[in-house]
Each structure stands twice: as structure tokens, then as C-alpha cells.
Amino acid sequence: MKVSIITATYNSEATIKQCMKSVLSQDYSDVEYVIVDGASKDKTLELVNNFKNANKNIVSVSEPDSGIYDALNKGIKMATGDVVGFLHSDDFFNSSHTISDIVNAFKNETVDGVYGDLHYVSAQNVDKIIRNWKSKPFSQVLLKQGWMPAHPTLFLKKAVYSKHGLFNLNFKIAADYDLMLRIFSDKALKFKYLNEVITKMRVGGASNRSLKNIWLKTREDYMAVKGNKIGNPALIVCSKNLSKIPQLFKK
Template sequence: MKVSIITATYNSENTIQHCMKSVLSQDYDNIEYIIIDGASKDKTLTLIDSEKQNHDNIVCVSEPDKGIYDALNKGIEKATGDIVGFLHSDDFFNSQKTINHIVKCFNESNVDGVYGDLHYINATNSDKVIRNWESKSFSKKLLKQGWMPAHPTLFLKKEVYNKHGVFNLNFKIAADYDMMLRIFKDNTLQFAYLPEVITKMRVGGASNRSLKNIWLKTREDYMAVKGNKVGNPTIIVCSKNLSKIPQLFKK
């Protein structure tokens, strides 16, 4: 199976090399690496071009966009793989065998999506785990409890996007949650939990960068739940936020 990995970048010179290395060093050969750059003004494109000279599986497009979800949508549209996943420019895969394990899970479980665990790590010390997002096997009733898998760990068959569409750009921060609610409430789709850390994410993402963004994220989560009609939005959003607290103590 061919795997398309999408990275959105904008002025990412400090982290893009580490991100790219974690993709290009995977021991799974059939990877298409799509980088959608938002017209960076630093050395991001120079660093990407340097890697492209040695790897013919890299596809890079650089042009202005409407934000990260717009960039990811462009990546989905360009993806030619059977499986599509994301790796943000600040992040990296946990091991060189990560993609191999994900593909093996798809093949053995005959599912439409695979997800795993996520480590939030210190921005300057990748060995320091700030938050351990340990997921669980999927059950539809979990959606009403505010549960969701860590989006950076979620890999889906391309046909899932063909069926359900891409990220809704009306959401500035919670388009990933809206997308997952759309997908996980579909009774015709099957998902498998891979109980291992898939991705390591540096702290400081858009959704938790300020009190203003935290409020916006909460409001958008409410709208996503309401729009997808999975239950009581107030109860679900409160449960979703409270569920993050134990993750701070699992290191």
C-alpha cells in the first residue's frame, strides 16, 4: 500500500529538517511525501529543496494559502496514496518503523483508519514529555463522552476523504475535530487502535497558544458537535476538556 504523508509549512526553518528526516528515514519504502508551503520567507524552501535533490518521493508546492487547514486540503487533493496521514512541521514520528507498523495494522485489521498515541514534548528538549495522550479502542459511544483520537496520529484510507470531503475552512482551530466527528460517526467505517506512540508533537500549537485561542477552540468544538449532531454539545465539550487533565500525569 502506498502512503501519502502531508506536511504543511510556513517559516519552519527551525524544525523542518527534523520533521523531514523522520519521514525520509522510515523503513517503509512506498511513501509519497507531500509538502505544502505557504510561501515561506525564511530558509524553509531552501532546506526542502536540498532534500528533494536526494529523494524523488518528495512533492513540494509553495504558494500563499488561507491557513494550515487550507494547506492540508491541498495536500489531500494531491495525494495519490492508498493511505493518507499528516505530520506537522514541528513534529516527528516516534520511530523509523512507525509507518511500517501502521500499514501492517491496516492490512491485518482490514480497517478504514488507524490511530495511536501522541506525546506532547518540550519545544527545546524532545526527550521531555509534557503530556501523554494515550488513546483506546474505538466505540461510537465514546464520541458522546468527548473522546477523540489524537489527530496527528490518525491515518485514513484516501477513499474516506473521497466520501466525507476535506477540512471545513469555516473552522480556524477545530476543523480536525469537525472532520473526525464526521468520519467516526459513520457506521460503515471501521477503525483500529495501534497501542504505541505514533507522533511526538512540540508544545505551542495554535489551539493552546493563548487564552483567546483556547476560547476560540472551545467555541468551535461546540459548533462542531452541534453541527455533527452527536449529542449534547455542552456536556461533550466539557467532557472533552476534562479528559485532557489525566494526560498531564501519564509520562
Template sequence: MKISIITATYNSAKTLEACMDSVLQQSYKDIEYIIIDGNSKDDTLQVIKSKAEKHANIIYVSEPDKGIYDALNKGIAKATGDVVGFVHSDDFLADTTIVSQIAEAFKAEVVDGIFGNLHYVQFNDTDKIVRNWVSQPFYPKLLNRGWMPAHPTLFLKREVYQTYGHFNLEYKIAADYDFILRVFRQEHHTFKYLPLTITKMRVGGASNRSLKNLIQKTKEDFRAVTTNKISFPLSVVLQKNLSKIPQWFSK
């Protein structure tokens, strides 16, 4: 089973090496690693080229794009693996066995996607957990409670993207939530929860960088819920936001 992992970058030189190493040092070897750079102005491209010289499984491109979701869509279009996942440039896989465990889970039973837990960590001290996103096994009614899997931990079969399309670029922050609703509300699909930390994410992402972004994300969440015909959208968005509070105290 080939697994494609996509990293979108833009001026990510400070964190990219740790991100890439977390993928390249995986014990699982059948990994296609795709880097989509948005024409960075710092040393990002030099970091990528240096790694690509030593690892034949790296595919990369550097060109202007329309933001992170556009970059991820480009990566999906290039992916040839049976399964597709993402490791964002500020993030890294929790340990070297993560992809092996994901591959084994896909082989053990017929599922369309696998997800797990996420640790938000301090930017300069990644051993310090700031927020602990512990997920749970999926059942459809969870979508009406504002639930979603932690997107950086979600690995989907490539045909899911081929069936439901890519990220909608009309969303600037919540395109992942829109996509998850689009896929997870299809009752014929099955998803498995792995009760382990898959990804560690440095704090300061686009959705929580400022009050303005939080307001925009809430508006986009409401639009996603409405567009995907989830009942009682105001309640769903409220529950989605409230569900994050315990994550700050469970470390």
C-alpha cells in the first residue's frame, strides 16, 4: 500500500526541516512525499532541495498559489498513493511508527479513512502540550453536535478525493471542515478512529491566529454546515466551538 503525504509550504524554513524529517524517518517505506511550495521568499526551497537530493520519494514544485487549500489541491492532483494524508509545514508526525500503524489499520479492515488524536504544542518547545484534541469513534449523529476529526490526522483513500472533489477555495479557513462534512455525511462510508496521537501541531495556525480569523472561521463554519444540509446550523457551530474548551485542560 502506497501512502501519499502532502506538505504545503510558504516561507516555512524555520519549521520545515523538522516537518520533513518526521515523514522521511518513518519506519514505513512506501511513502510518496509531495511538497507544494507557494514560491517562498526565504530558504524554504533550499531546505526542500537539500532533502530531495537524498530521498528519491520526494516530489516538489515551487510556484505561486492561492493559499494553503490551493496548494493541498495541487498535491492531491499529483498523488498516486492508495491513501492520502497531510503534514503541514509547522506540524510533524508524533513518532516514527505512525504511518506503519495507519497502513496496518487500513489493511486490517475495509475503511475509507482513518483519524486519530492531535497535540497542539508550543512553537519553540514542542515537548510542551498546549491543547490536547482527543477524538472518538465516528457515528453520523456526531456531525449534528459540531464534531469533526482533527483534519491533520485524517488519512483518506485517494478515491474519496476523486469522488467528492477537492477543497473549495471559496473558503479561506474552513475548507477542511466543509470537505469533512461533504464526505462524512455519506452513510455508506466507514471511518476508523486510532486512539493515538498522530500529529503534533505548533500553535499559531490560520484559524486561531487572531480574533478576526476566529470570527471569519465561525462564519465559514456556519456556511459549511448550511451548505452541507446539517440540521440546526447555529446550534452545530456553537457546539463545535464549545467542544474545544476541554481540550485546553486535558493535557
């Protein structure tokens, strides 16, 4: 089973090295690493090319884009793996056997997607856990409770994207939530919860960088729920936001 891991970069010189090392140090060998750069102006490309020259499994492109979701869409189109996952340039995998564990989950059960837990960590000290996103086994009723797995931990068969499409670029912050609503609403698909931390993410992402972005994220979440006809958008978005509070106390 070939796994494609996609990283979108833009002026990521401070974190891209650790991100790429966490992919290249995986003990699972059949990995295609797709780097989609938005024409960085710093040393990101230099660092990427240094790794690329030493690793034949890296493919990359650098050109202007319309933001992270546009870049991730390009990456999905470039990917040739049976399974596709994302690792953002500020993030890194929890261990060297993360991808092996994910592949084993796909092989041991007939599933279309695998997801797990996420740690938000301090940007200054990645050993310090700020928020623990503990997930759970999926059921359809969870959608109406505002529940979703952490998107960075979600690995899907490439065929799922062929069926349900790519990120909707009309969303600036919540395109991942919109896509997951489309996918998890499909009762023909099966998902496996892997009870382990998949990804460590530095705090300060686009959706929680400012009050303005928090408001935009909430508004777009509402639009995503309404557009996918899941249930009462206001109640679902409220439940979704409130569900994050306990994560701050579960370290």
C-alpha cells in the first residue's frame, strides 16, 4: 500500500526541516512525499531541495497559489498513492512508526479512512502540550453533535477524493470541515479510529490566530453545516466550539 503525504509550504523555513524529517524517518518504506510550495521568498525551497536531492521519494512544485486549500488540492492531484494524508509545514508526526500504524489499520480492516488523536504543542517548546484533541470511534450521530476528527490526523483512500471531490475554495478557513462533512456523511464509507497521537501541531494556525479569524471560522462552519444539510447549523456549530474546551484540560 503506497501512502502519499502532502505538505503545503509558504515561507516555512523555521519549521519545514523538522516536518520533513518526521516524514523521512518513518519506518514504512512505501511513502511518496509531495511538497507544494506557494513560491516562498525565504529559504524554504533551499531546504526542500536539499532533502529532495537526497531522497527519490520526494516530488515538489513551487508556484503562486490561492492559499493552503488550493495548494492541498494540487497535492491531491499530484499524489499517486493508494492512501493520502497531510502534514502541514508547522507540524510533525508523533513517532517513526505513525505511518506503519495507519497502514496496518487499513490492512487489518476494510475501511476507507483512518484517523487518530492530535496534540497542539507550544511553538517555543514542542514538548509542552497545550491542547489534547482526543478523538473517538465514528458514528453518524456524532455529525449532529458538531464532532469531527482532527483533520491533520485523517488519512483517506485516494478513491474517496475521486468520489467526493477536493477542498471548496469558497471557504477560506473551514474547507477542511466542509470536506469532512461531505465524506463522513457518506454511509457507504467506513472509518477506523486509531487510538494514538498521530500528529503534533504548533499552536497559532490560521483558524485561531485572531478574533477575526475565529469569527470567520465560526461563520464558515455554519455555512458548511447548512450546505451539507446535516441538521440545525447554529446548534451544531455551538456544540462544535464547546467541545474544544475540555481538550485544554486533558494533557
